[in-house]
Amino acid sequence: MGQSIEIIIPQHLRARHGSGFARFVQTGTSMLPEVVTTSAIHKTGKQLKLLISVKPVYGDGQKIVGVEAFMRPAGDQEAG
16 A cells, blocks of 8 residues: 555566556556456565456546556455
């Protein structure tokens, strides 16, 4: 909490994330599917796969003021 998302993004994907995120904040439109599987770095340094879903958070005047992201390990199954 309170840290940049970049701490979990592998170094080789950071530039692509930065440009995609900037476009998302400007337009509210993602080029990604609703849920995407991506690589991430665990605090131990181990690489893992995450399922990520994002959506814009709008403030006054329909300006994007934040991004809501949901993440979970790709192997997790939701309890039914």
